Amino acid sequence: MTVSDDTAFEIPQVYSRHIFACFTQRPPGHPRGSCGALGAQPLWDRLSKKIEAKGLTEVGFTAAGCLGFCSAGPLMVVYPEGVWYRPQTPEDIDEIFESHLVGGKLVERLVMVLTRG
Amino acid sequence: MTVSDDTAFEIPQVYSRHIFACFTQRPPGHPRGSCGALGAQPLWDRLSKKIEAKGLTEVGFTAAGCLGFCSAGPLMVVYPEGVWYRPQTPEDIDEIFESHLVGGKLVERLVMVLTRG
Numbered sequence: 001m002t003v004s005d006d007t008a009f010e011i012p013q014v015y016s017r018h019i020f021a022c023f024t025q026r027p028p029g030h031p032r033g034s035c036g037a038l039g040a041q042p043l044w045d046r047l048s049k050k051i052e053a054k055g056l057t058e059v060g061f062t063a064a065g066c067l068g069f070c071s072a073g074p075l076m077v078v079y080p081e082g083v084w085y086r087p088q089t090p091e092d093i094d095e096i097f098e099s100h101l102v103g104g105k106l107v108e109r110l111v112m113v114l115t116r117g
Numbered sequence: 118m119t120v121s122d123d124t125a126f127e128i129p130q131v132y133s134r135h136i137f138a139c140f141t142q143r144p145p146g147h148p149r150g151s152c153g154a155l156g157a158q159p160l161w162d163r164l165s166k167k168i169e170a171k172g173l174t175e176v177g178f179t180a181a182g183c184l185g186f187c188s189a190g191p192l193m194v195v196y197p198e199g200v201w202y203r204p205q206t207p208e209d210i211d212e213i214f215e216s217h218l219v220g221g222k223l224v225e226r227l228v229m230v231l232t233r234g
Contacts, residue, residue: 013199014231020137020179057233062137065180079196082130114131116174 013080015060017101021047021076024066034066035073039088043074046093051101059101069114084112130197132177134218138164138193141183151183152190156205160191163210168218176218186231201229 021044025036034040048061067075069084077084083106087093092110099105138161142153151157165178184192186201194201200223204210209227216222 011198011200011228012230012232014194014201014233015199018194018196018199020181023182060185062184063182064137065140067179068177077131077135079135080199081128082132082135082197083128084131111128113129115129116131 016058017081018060018062018079019047019076019101020062020064020067020079022065022067022073023063024070026070032070033073034070035075038073040074043087043090043093044076046090047076047087047097050093050097054097054102056101068116069112072112072114075112081106084114085110086112133175134198135177135179135196136164136193136218137179137181137184137196139182139184139190140180141187149187150190151187152192155190157191160204160207160210161193163207164193164204164214167210167214171214171219173218185233186229189229189231192229198223201231202227203229 022035022040023044024034026032026034028037051059051061067077069075072086074088075084075086078100085096085107087096087110095107096110099107139152139157140161141151143149143151145154168176168178184194186192189203192201192203195217202213202224204213204227212224213227216224
């Protein structure tokens with residue numbers, strides 16, 4: 001990955017990877033839906049607990065507000081790669097954890113390629 | 118910036134830059150403090166409105182929960198660079214907006230170099 005402007009400096013990174021997971025919960029029947037309504041919370045709880053249990057202190061996990069693309073949830077994004085995932089089961093979470101966060105390999109089947117507007 | 122493992126692929130990016138700003142608000146006197154207690158919210162409101170007014174659709178702005186480093190707030194992080202900023206005034210926000218988000222140049226005086234405990 002390259003950043004092509006003057007911010008492409010070497011700055012010490014707080015995390016090797018930083019996950020932002022959408023915790024937005026809209027009420028049932030809300031027209032936009034939400035990651036929460038699509039079952040996000042137990043998935044994020046599982047992921048954050050696995051990160052902590054494994055002692056992956058170089059991986060950050062942060063609760064996020066709405067990331068957009070609400071009908072495509074549950075959504076999480078991993079930076080610096082900018083990979084968006086849509087896990088739907090505990091097994092999906094386990095695969096993202098083992099493959100991407102521990103092993104550094106993308107889980108292609110769970111990647112969401114999103115486009116704005 | 119380089120990512121040295123198998124996730125270093127070319128994936129279409131939703132945003133050229135994605136800002137996560139801490140909206141945590143703990144009550145006055147709370148021992149951890151919070152970005153909210155340090156005056157974050159009007160700063161983030163200003164930044165998100167400027168992004169929208171300028172039509173910078175390639176810049177994402179997402180409200181975040183606690184990013185850690187609570188005494189160092191108000192904190193925001195810009196990915197993919199992984200630059201953490203601590204703006205304290207409306208002028209700081211305007212400089213981050215014009216220099217980094219519009220112009221692609223880091224605002225060194227506002228960068229926080231953080232290290233994990």
